[in-house]
Amino acid sequence: MVTMGQLTATLDPLGLTIPIVPELDDLTVGGLVMGTGIESSSHKYGLFQHICTSYELVLADGSSVSCSKDENPDLFYAVPWSYGTLGFLTSAEIKIIPAQRYVRLEYHPYHSLEDIVKAFETESRRPDNHFVECLMFAKDQAVVMTGTMENGCEPDKVNRHKLLFSDIVNRVLFGPHKEQQLNVISKWYKPWFFTHVRGFLKRGHGTEYIPLRDYYHRHTRPLFWEAEVRMLH
Template identity: 60%
Template sequence: MTNIETENLTEYILVEYRWVVVMAFLLPLSFLWKVWSCVRNYVVFTLSSAPKMHHKKVKDVQNQVKEWIKAGRTTKLCTARPTWQTMSFRHGVYKKTFTNIKVNLVDVLEIDTKNMTVRCEPLVTMGQLSRTLEPLGLALAVVPELDQLTVGGLVMGTGIETSSHVHGLFQHICTQYELVLADGSVVTCSKDENPDLFYAVPWSYGTLGFLTSAVIKVVPAKKFVRLEYHPYSNLRDLAARFSEESLKKAPHQFVEALLYTKDTGVVMVGDMVDEVGSDGRLNQIGKWYARWFFTQVRDHMEAGRATGRALVEYIPLRDYYHRHTRSLFWELQDIISFGNNFIFRLLFGWLMPPEVSLLKLTQPEAVTKLYERAHVIQDMLVPMDRLEAAVELFHEEFQVYPIWLCPFKLFNQPGQLKVTAGDWQMFVDIGVYGVPKAKGFKTESSTRRVEDFVSKNDGFQMLYADTYTTKEEFRRMFDHTLYDKVRESLTYCKEAFPEIYGKVNRDVRK
């Protein structure tokens, strides 16, 4: 990050020597935070105090909303959670003028082994949840990769994993939501109880009410994932294999691909197993000294291309679920360029990764402007048969690698995401995170062209990042029929919350 204009010495240090700040301050603070969170969550869950306190905490949310009503409903509502604590790089400046409602709901409430569900409060993280379920031999059917992603963010936004070609998006494994509405009432909803609200909540971004709990499906878990790495040297063959694996009648439990150039990449397929087989080695990628996963995959690609054979490894289940956490996919290489060095991993790997919230909190304005001008963080969801064309366009407009490919089954259910025909349709999430190298890249115009392609090809844009669509374009991409109906039916809802577009469009949300 050189040649960036800074306003003072402190900002200059934060920009030019950001890695020093991360190593000296953010990594130790992140470690202490993780230790405290683990101990606190273990104690609360073990003593079963969370379910007893849940009603009281929900009542507190209700009381805050009722105070807003008494005050005349002159402002919009939002959660009081600071934007620096969220995983999104977007800055919610609207919070400065909205009434902030404190939603301190951070606990796993109960695990129902009979019905194979877990009930969680919205600020429960994926790391917290997988740690809680692992000793019980359970796991979520869909476990989005990053430890710090929350249940609430994944419900109100979206979440995806390499098991999504079987189970769908995170919203599809949720069976019930509890919300505090804009009139101060508490309501539960499911496909059988208040179904319109149930199907309208996903992708609503907190514009229908405050989520206070969710019931989520779990599945039996085994100790390891047997993972196969299949290297490819051209996009067509890779896309064909990726599609084939995703659409099999009896598919592997996990399917994923990484592209390292437009024509080179690796398709990975995996299944849970209880023991390490003789056809591959045990690779504990979650160890502090282990190399970042995406760099290991790149080496497997090179080796596989040389030998012409697929590689097999056995990875501990929880390590696999959170395989992209330690490097935040590949974003950390731009902050700590030597972070994958053996000496660094050996001495500091146990502190990785820094909390995203702390990275955001200490991010100077100059770096924020740089990210806005010369950094892409986008996930685009397109039908599987448009994968090749989409990658070609991403290469032309962004040229950011690696590219993450994750298949998912989109069910034909009420809500904002519609399939063109049948009970379901296979899509692929194309994730692009990094510094664009495409000639002539401009953040807004380049993203706008990609958004236009996605919309015209019956796809969707994940909304945790900036969207540059007009309101009309946004409504063409997402079906608002049910959403509008629900907002009209809920008392004070339109007074309390902006439309989704007002929270995700870069210009409007200001």
């Protein structure tokens, strides 16, 4: 029952991460293996099972078995998407890669379906993009986001955002279109991520830095857009 939130809380201080971190911090390793795990880094690394190198399962007869591409490979490749029908997953060995402190995220708004599809395909093929995501707000309204991991964020921008309601301070001092600010989106007073993204449809292209762990769990608070829908009903 190890969750994505537990994994990132453990690995982030060590400067490490797993290549694919699905956005909700309560998602478990077992669920992502047995079901489907996909994320904005999947254009580079595939689905969640593609970063797993071995599994251990308890089968229906009570026996414990290990599997990998070299040991019991038929079982290893059958486990993903099996939804627990083959056995109870008790452990998984997952690849770990070096991480950096921030994600430099660019927001690209588009207003036609053709442009949206073209941009998403193009950005997904660029090897320098660590993350690619598209949020659709209508058939012809979307924001394509591209991100790269960065260790540096300009010191003055970091210090400003240590203040409570610092985003308001920045708007007063620098205007609403100030580029490349640090946005700590996990703060309680921050807008839900999808509503923040929606604003770029009117504001146009923008760039900002987000702490890596904040970026990973950007959709946790609103459950994507479900919180807004439930509140309206």
